Amino acid sequence: MKVIVMGGTRGIGNAIANSLQQYGHQVISVGHHDVDTSDIGSVRQFIHNNPDTDILVLNTGGPPPKKYNDVTEQEWQKYHNQLFLSFVLILQSIKVNKGGYIFLISSSVVKEPNPNLAISSAYRAAFVEIFKLASRELATQNISCINIAPGLISTDRTLEIMKDMEADISSLPMGRMGRPSEIGDFVGAIVEKQIKYLSGVTVTFDGASSAHIF
Numbered sequence: 001m002k003v004i005v006m007g008g009t010r011g012i013g014n015a016i017a018n019s020l021q022q023y024g025h026q027v028i029s030v031g032h033h034d035v036d037t038s039d040i041g042s043v044r045q046f047i048h049n050n051p052d053t054d055i056l057v058l059n060t061g062g063p064p065p066k067k068y069n070d071v072t073e074q075e076w077q078k079y080h081n082q083l084f085l086s087f088v089l090i091l092q093s094i095k096v097n098k099g100g101y102i103f104l105i106s107s108s109v110v111k112e113p114n115p116n117l118a119i120s121s122a123y124r125a126a127f128v129e130i131f132k133l134a135s136r137e138l139a140t141q142n143i144s145c146i147n148i149a150p151g152l153i154s155t156d157r158t159l160e161i162m163k164d165m166e167a168d169i170s171s172l173p174m175g176r177m178g179r180p181s182e183i184g185d186f187v188g189a190i191v192e193k194q195i196k197y198l199s200g201v202t203v204t205f206d207g208a209s210s211a212h213i214f
Protein backbone atom coordinates (compact mmCIF):
# COMPACT_ATOMS: atom_id res chain seq x y z
CA MET A 1 0.00 0.00 0.00
CA LYS A 2 1.12 3.59 -0.54
CA VAL A 3 1.81 5.34 2.78
CA ILE A 4 2.47 8.99 3.63
CA VAL A 5 3.96 9.53 7.09
CA MET A 6 4.07 13.17 8.13
CA GLY A 7 6.67 13.87 10.82
CA GLY A 8 8.21 10.62 9.61
CA THR A 9 11.84 11.66 9.96
CA ARG A 10 12.12 11.31 13.74
CA GLY A 11 10.52 9.90 16.87
CA ILE A 12 7.06 8.31 16.74
CA GLY A 13 6.48 9.06 13.04
CA ASN A 14 9.79 7.51 12.11
CA ALA A 15 8.98 4.36 14.10
CA ILE A 16 5.65 4.05 12.24
CA ALA A 17 7.39 4.56 8.89
CA ASN A 18 9.99 1.87 9.73
CA SER A 19 7.35 -0.60 10.83
CA LEU A 20 5.22 -0.17 7.69
CA GLN A 21 8.32 -0.35 5.50
CA GLN A 22 9.26 -3.67 7.11
CA TYR A 23 5.86 -5.03 6.07
CA GLY A 24 6.70 -4.09 2.48
CA HIS A 25 4.60 -0.95 2.07
CA GLN A 26 5.72 1.90 -0.14
CA VAL A 27 6.42 4.60 2.46
CA ILE A 28 6.96 8.32 1.86
CA SER A 29 8.36 9.86 5.09
CA VAL A 30 8.29 13.63 5.29
CA GLY A 31 9.88 16.05 7.73
CA HIS A 32 9.46 19.76 8.29
CA HIS A 33 11.61 20.61 5.25
CA ASP A 34 9.10 18.79 3.02
CA VAL A 35 6.03 20.36 4.61
CA ASP A 36 5.86 22.88 7.43
CA THR A 37 2.41 22.48 8.97
CA SER A 38 2.63 25.95 10.54
CA ASP A 39 2.84 27.42 7.01
CA ILE A 40 -0.42 27.03 5.06
CA GLY A 41 1.31 27.82 1.74
CA SER A 42 3.67 24.90 2.34
CA VAL A 43 0.71 22.68 3.23
CA ARG A 44 -1.11 23.59 -0.01
CA GLN A 45 2.02 22.70 -2.02
CA PHE A 46 2.30 19.40 -0.14
CA ILE A 47 -1.33 18.57 -0.98
CA HIS A 48 -0.69 19.43 -4.64
CA ASN A 49 2.33 17.08 -4.71
CA ASN A 50 0.54 14.27 -2.84
CA PRO A 51 -3.04 14.06 -4.10
CA ASP A 52 -3.76 10.53 -2.86
CA THR A 53 -2.57 7.66 -0.69
CA ASP A 54 -3.78 4.39 0.87
CA ILE A 55 -2.50 5.16 4.38
CA LEU A 56 -2.03 8.63 5.85
CA VAL A 57 -0.26 9.37 9.14
CA LEU A 58 -1.12 12.87 10.40
CA ASN A 59 1.76 13.90 12.64
CA THR A 60 3.84 17.01 13.22
CA GLY A 61 6.11 18.66 15.75
CA GLY A 62 4.68 19.58 19.14
CA PRO A 63 4.44 23.11 20.59
CA PRO A 64 6.50 24.42 23.50
CA PRO A 65 5.23 23.67 27.01
CA LYS A 66 3.42 26.77 28.31
CA LYS A 67 0.61 27.74 30.64
CA TYR A 68 -2.29 29.35 28.76
CA ASN A 69 -1.69 32.80 30.23
CA ASP A 70 1.87 32.83 28.91
CA VAL A 71 0.99 31.99 25.30
CA THR A 72 1.35 34.97 22.95
CA GLU A 73 -1.17 35.82 20.23
CA GLN A 74 1.48 34.96 17.63
CA GLU A 75 1.96 31.52 19.19
CA TRP A 76 -1.79 30.85 19.24
CA GLN A 77 -1.88 31.66 15.52
CA LYS A 78 1.18 29.61 14.63
CA TYR A 79 0.00 26.48 16.43
CA HIS A 80 -3.57 26.90 15.24
CA ASN A 81 -2.05 26.40 11.80
CA GLN A 82 0.46 23.76 12.86
CA LEU A 83 -1.81 21.47 14.89
CA PHE A 84 -5.30 22.21 13.54
CA LEU A 85 -5.83 24.04 10.25
CA SER A 86 -3.12 22.21 8.27
CA PHE A 87 -4.52 18.82 9.29
CA VAL A 88 -8.07 19.92 8.41
CA LEU A 89 -6.95 21.02 4.93
CA ILE A 90 -5.01 17.78 4.40
CA LEU A 91 -7.97 15.70 5.55
CA GLN A 92 -10.25 17.60 3.16
CA SER A 93 -7.90 17.42 0.20
CA ILE A 94 -5.65 14.33 0.14
CA LYS A 95 -7.76 11.44 -1.10
CA VAL A 96 -7.39 8.30 0.98
CA ASN A 97 -8.27 5.34 -1.20
CA LYS A 98 -11.08 2.91 -0.31
CA GLY A 99 -10.01 0.35 2.30
CA GLY A 100 -7.25 2.64 3.61
CA TYR A 101 -6.30 3.97 7.01
CA ILE A 102 -5.70 7.34 8.62
CA PHE A 103 -3.70 7.44 11.85
CA LEU A 104 -3.50 10.66 13.86
CA ILE A 105 -0.72 11.19 16.39
CA SER A 106 -2.20 13.53 18.98
CA SER A 107 -1.50 13.43 22.72
CA SER A 108 -3.00 12.11 25.94
CA VAL A 109 -3.86 15.76 26.70
CA VAL A 110 -6.94 15.37 24.47
CA LYS A 111 -8.51 13.39 27.32
CA GLU A 112 -6.90 15.21 30.23
CA PRO A 113 -5.73 18.80 29.52
CA ASN A 114 -2.34 19.53 31.03
CA PRO A 115 -1.98 23.10 32.44
CA ASN A 116 1.67 23.15 31.34
CA LEU A 117 0.79 22.11 27.78
CA ALA A 118 -1.97 24.62 27.05
CA ILE A 119 -1.36 24.97 23.29
CA SER A 120 -1.24 21.24 22.72
CA SER A 121 -4.31 20.67 24.89
CA ALA A 122 -6.35 23.27 22.97
CA TYR A 123 -5.62 22.52 19.33
CA ARG A 124 -5.29 18.76 19.51
CA ALA A 125 -8.70 18.49 21.15
CA ALA A 126 -10.14 20.71 18.40
CA PHE A 127 -8.73 18.54 15.62
CA VAL A 128 -9.81 15.31 17.28
CA GLU A 129 -13.41 16.54 17.00
CA ILE A 130 -13.01 16.95 13.23
CA PHE A 131 -11.21 13.61 12.96
CA LYS A 132 -14.14 11.93 14.69
CA LEU A 133 -16.60 13.50 12.23
CA ALA A 134 -14.41 12.40 9.32
CA SER A 135 -14.21 8.84 10.64
CA ARG A 136 -17.99 8.49 10.42
CA GLU A 137 -18.05 9.64 6.79
CA LEU A 138 -14.99 7.66 5.72
CA ALA A 139 -16.31 4.45 7.29
CA THR A 140 -18.66 4.15 4.29
CA GLN A 141 -15.53 3.63 2.16
CA ASN A 142 -14.02 1.14 4.61
CA ILE A 143 -11.39 3.70 5.65
CA SER A 144 -10.48 3.34 9.33
CA CYS A 145 -9.45 6.38 11.38
CA ILE A 146 -7.48 5.83 14.57
CA ASN A 147 -6.32 8.57 16.91
CA ILE A 148 -3.24 7.54 18.88
CA ALA A 149 -2.88 9.68 22.01
CA PRO A 150 0.60 9.12 23.44
CA GLY A 151 1.64 9.69 27.01
CA LEU A 152 5.39 9.89 27.62
CA ILE A 153 7.24 8.27 24.73
CA SER A 154 11.01 8.29 24.73
CA THR A 155 11.93 10.53 21.77
CA ASP A 156 14.45 13.36 21.46
CA ARG A 157 11.68 15.91 21.96
CA THR A 158 10.46 14.29 25.17
CA LEU A 159 13.92 14.06 26.63
CA GLU A 160 14.38 17.79 25.95
CA ILE A 161 11.06 18.72 27.59
CA MET A 162 11.71 16.41 30.56
CA LYS A 163 14.96 18.23 31.28
CA ASP A 164 13.00 21.47 31.70
CA MET A 165 10.17 19.92 33.68
CA GLU A 166 12.39 17.81 35.98
CA ALA A 167 9.90 14.93 35.76
CA ASP A 168 10.63 11.68 37.56
CA ILE A 169 10.48 8.76 35.10
CA SER A 170 10.63 6.11 37.81
CA SER A 171 7.31 7.37 39.18
CA LEU A 172 5.52 6.29 35.98
CA PRO A 173 3.38 3.14 36.46
CA MET A 174 5.71 1.00 34.32
CA GLY A 175 8.81 2.75 35.67
CA ARG A 176 9.70 3.81 32.14
CA MET A 177 8.55 5.82 29.14
CA GLY A 178 7.02 4.17 26.09
CA ARG A 179 9.22 3.25 23.16
CA PRO A 180 8.45 4.79 19.74
CA SER A 181 8.70 1.27 18.28
CA GLU A 182 5.73 0.18 20.43
CA ILE A 183 3.54 2.67 18.54
CA GLY A 184 5.19 1.70 15.26
CA ASP A 185 4.47 -2.00 15.90
CA PHE A 186 0.87 -1.21 16.91
CA VAL A 187 0.22 0.61 13.62
CA GLY A 188 2.06 -2.05 11.62
CA ALA A 189 -0.01 -4.83 13.20
CA ILE A 190 -3.34 -3.09 12.54
CA VAL A 191 -2.50 -2.65 8.88
CA GLU A 192 -0.93 -6.11 8.48
CA LYS A 193 -3.90 -7.88 10.08
CA GLN A 194 -6.31 -5.61 8.18
CA ILE A 195 -8.17 -4.68 11.36
CA LYS A 196 -10.86 -2.30 10.12
CA TYR A 197 -13.58 -2.18 12.78
CA LEU A 198 -11.35 -0.24 15.20
CA SER A 199 -12.24 3.21 13.91
CA GLY A 200 -13.35 6.58 15.29
CA VAL A 201 -11.52 5.80 18.52
CA THR A 202 -8.83 7.45 20.60
CA VAL A 203 -6.25 4.96 21.83
CA THR A 204 -4.41 6.34 24.85
CA PHE A 205 -0.88 4.99 24.59
CA ASP A 206 0.47 5.84 28.03
CA GLY A 207 1.46 2.72 29.97
CA ALA A 208 -1.51 3.20 32.34
CA SER A 209 -0.37 6.70 33.40
CA SER A 210 -3.78 8.32 33.11
CA ALA A 211 -6.55 8.00 35.69
CA HIS A 212 -9.53 8.19 33.31
CA ILE A 213 -11.27 5.02 32.11
CA PHE A 214 -12.44 6.08 28.62
Ligand SMILES: NC(=O)c1ccc[n+]([C@@H]2O[C@H](COP(=O)([O-])OP(=O)(O)OC[C@H]3O[C@@H](n4cnc5c(N)ncnc54)[C@H](OP(=O)(O)O)[C@@H]3O)[C@@H](O)[C@H]2O)c1
Residues within 6 Å of the ligand: 006, 007, 008, 009, 010, 011, 012, 013, 030, 031, 032, 033, 035, 036, 037, 038, 059, 060, 061, 062, 063, 082, 105, 106, 107, 108, 149, 150, 151, 152, 153, 154, 155, 156, 157, 158
Ligand atom coordinates in the same frame (compact mmCIF):
# COMPACT_ATOMS: atom_id res chain seq x y z
N1 LIG B 1 6.94 11.85 22.50
C1 LIG B 1 5.98 12.02 23.38
O1 LIG B 1 6.11 11.68 24.56
C2 LIG B 1 4.68 12.65 22.96
C3 LIG B 1 3.61 12.66 23.86
C4 LIG B 1 2.41 13.24 23.48
C5 LIG B 1 2.30 13.82 22.22
N2 LIG B 1 3.37 13.81 21.38
C6 LIG B 1 3.23 14.45 20.09
O2 LIG B 1 3.43 13.50 19.07
C7 LIG B 1 4.07 14.13 17.95
C8 LIG B 1 5.35 13.38 17.62
O3 LIG B 1 6.18 13.42 18.77
P1 LIG B 1 7.72 12.98 18.71
O4 LIG B 1 8.16 12.93 20.13
O5 LIG B 1 7.88 11.81 17.83
O6 LIG B 1 8.36 14.29 18.03
P2 LIG B 1 9.80 14.51 17.37
O7 LIG B 1 10.72 13.39 17.71
O8 LIG B 1 10.17 15.90 17.73
O9 LIG B 1 9.50 14.43 15.80
C9 LIG B 1 8.70 15.42 15.21
C10 LIG B 1 8.52 15.13 13.74
O10 LIG B 1 7.67 16.16 13.22
C11 LIG B 1 8.37 16.90 12.22
N3 LIG B 1 8.06 18.32 12.35
C12 LIG B 1 8.50 19.20 13.30
N4 LIG B 1 7.98 20.42 13.10
C13 LIG B 1 7.20 20.33 12.00
C14 LIG B 1 6.41 21.24 11.27
N5 LIG B 1 6.31 22.52 11.64
N6 LIG B 1 5.76 20.80 10.16
C15 LIG B 1 5.84 19.51 9.78
N7 LIG B 1 6.58 18.58 10.41
C16 LIG B 1 7.24 18.99 11.51
C17 LIG B 1 9.86 16.62 12.44
O11 LIG B 1 10.55 16.78 11.21
P3 LIG B 1 12.13 17.17 11.17
O12 LIG B 1 12.87 15.89 11.53
O13 LIG B 1 12.33 17.58 9.76
O14 LIG B 1 12.33 18.26 12.17
C18 LIG B 1 9.82 15.17 12.96
O15 LIG B 1 9.74 14.27 11.88
C19 LIG B 1 4.31 15.59 18.36
O16 LIG B 1 3.25 16.39 17.89
C20 LIG B 1 4.29 15.52 19.86
O17 LIG B 1 3.96 16.74 20.46
C21 LIG B 1 4.54 13.24 21.71
